[in-house]
Amino acid sequence: MYLGFDGEFGVEQSTSAQAIERGILIAIDEINRAGGVLGGRPLRLISKDNRAVTARGVKNLKEFAQTPDLVAMFVGRFSPVVLEYVDLAHELKMIVLDPWAAADAITRNGRKPNYMFRLSLRDGLAMPAMLKHTLSKGAERVGLLLPNTSWGRSNLVSAKKYFLETPEPHMVGIEWYQWGDQTMIDKYQALRSSGAQAIVFVANDSEAVILCREMAALPPEQRLPIVSHWGVTGGNFVNLVGEDLAKLDFSVVQTFSFYKAEPEMAQRVLAVSDRLFGLSRIEQIESPVGVGHAYDLTHLAARAIDLAGTTDRQAVRDALERVTQYRGLVKYFEQPFTPDNHDALGAEDVF
Numbered sequence: 001m002y003l004g005f006d007g008e009f010g011v012e013q014s015t016s017a018q019a020i021e022r023g024i025l026i027a028i029d030e031i032n033r034a035g036g037v038l039g040g041r042p043l044r045l046i047s048k049d050n051r052a053v054t055a056r057g058v059k060n061l062k063e064f065a066q067t068p069d070l071v072a073m074f075v076g077r078f079s080p081v082v083l084e085y086v087d088l089a090h091e092l093k094m095i096v097l098d099p100w101a102a103a104d105a106i107t108r109n110g111r112k113p114n115y116m117f118r119l120s121l122r123d124g125l126a127m128p129a130m131l132k133h134t135l136s137k138g139a140e141r142v143g144l145l146l147p148n149t150s151w152g153r154s155n156l157v158s159a160k161k162y163f164l165e166t167p168e169p170h171m172v173g174i175e176w177y178q179w180g181d182q183t184m185i186d187k188y189q190a191l192r193s194s195g196a197q198a199i200v201f202v203a204n205d206s207e208a209v210i211l212c213r214e215m216a217a218l219p220p221e222q223r224l225p226i227v228s229h230w231g232v233t234g235g236n237f238v239n240l241v242g243e244d245l246a247k248l249d250f251s252v253v254q255t256f257s258f259y260k261a262e263p264e265m266a267q268r269v270l271a272v273s274d275r276l277f278g279l280s281r282i283e284q285i286e287s288p289v290g291v292g293h294a295y296d297l298t299h300l301a302a303r304a305i306d307l308a309g310t311t312d313r314q315a316v317r318d319a320l321e322r323v324t325q326y327r328g329l330v331k332y333f334e335q336p337f338t339p340d341n342h343d344a345l346g347a348e349d350v351f
Contacts, residue, residue: 001041001311003028003097003301004064007076010051013205016077016234019287020099021047022279023294024074026272031298037305046070054084061085065092071311072097072301074294077204077234079103079151089115095317097301099293102126102229103154107342117320117337119297119330119344121230121255123151127158129253129350130200130227134169137225137249139198142169143191145184145211146202148176155202155229172196177207184211185218198225205235216244225249234287255349256292256330258282265329269295296328300336300344 005024007017028043036042046067050057057075064073072095075082082101086109089096098106098118107118134142144159146152156174163171173194175187188211191199201211208228215223230253238245258266259282266282273291274280285291300323305311308319326333336344 001037001305002044002046002067002070003298004060004067004070004073005045005047005076006050006057006060006064006073007047008052008078008081009047009049011235013235013240014052014077015236015286016100016290017049019234019285019290020074020076020294021045022273022277023099023291024298025276026269026291027295027298027302029272029276031302037302038309038311043302050076050081052078052081054081057081058084058088061088061092061094065094069311071095071305071313071316074099074297075101077101077231077290079106079154080149082106083150086111086116093313093317095301095313095320097297099297100234100290103151104158105150105154113314113317113339114342115317117297117342117344119293119300119336121253121345121350122343123154123158123229124161125345125347125350126229126253127155127200128162128166128347130229131159131162131166131169133227133251133253134198134200134225137198137227139196139225140169141172141195141197142200143172143194143196143198144174144200144202145187145191146174146176147207148178152176152202159200169198179207181207182210183214185214188215188224189222192222192224196224198227200228201226202229202231204231205233205237205240208232208237209240212241212248212250213244216241216247220247223248226251228252230254230289233289236286254289254351255345256289258285258288258292260351261292261329262327265327269329292329296326296330296333297344299328300326300333
């Protein structure tokens, strides 16, 4: 019996797909050592590389849908890619398990029944958390620096909703950048000139490296606090920015840390990680949020398979909405999914 994973393995400097894959494999190892699913059948993982290209991902999804005994497909970090799967996944009745991509419309897609399940941050939770955090920096006026993608637009929708409901902070401007831009400083300076006292930054690691290097070269009085979405944790951001990061006030919204996990469970997961990958210390785990989310989502999928008593995808989809009382690595889940809510994490899980 198989789970599929369509990830961005071929993206240079990215570590998110590798982290998600490790989380799945650690959970599968535990599940199989405990007897597998459906009374003794082992789980196996089939991984495919989409290189963050939607057309490749669509091809992978179609191939997974035609694979006998493949119950569900994991997806990776990039929301613009995953959003393109929503219609096709429902057409093919393929269960999609999302441990990272954050655009609200991935799970909040209006479909009944809904085949998209997420255990991850979503923009509707991330943006309010980031904006509130700017207040702790003493910022009453903020600027938004967003990618000109469906992910960026998803965050703008969440920001506008927040500003309608909350008096502070005030938004003084929005700047849009394109994926692949080689400079960010003009857009940053435009927001600063508009009166921004902090910047809310929606980006992945490659764009964040560019902005941080350019900001570090500015005079100290021109370096505003940056509150970032978590896409920056999906690659080698800290190492690539290097010593320049110490010059900046740079914070990242999060939902999982091995340091916050239940110690006994964290050590058990790290022991399996050591045996499978030679990674035994928290500091060695790249993109840990991908590991933690994928690990729990795999265990939830296995429970749903057993609850359904079959590999039939429609039956497993229904069972995912009935799984209860799972003590996970990320948190304790009383009921992660219901017919009306396919997001396992809530506002209380964001820090």
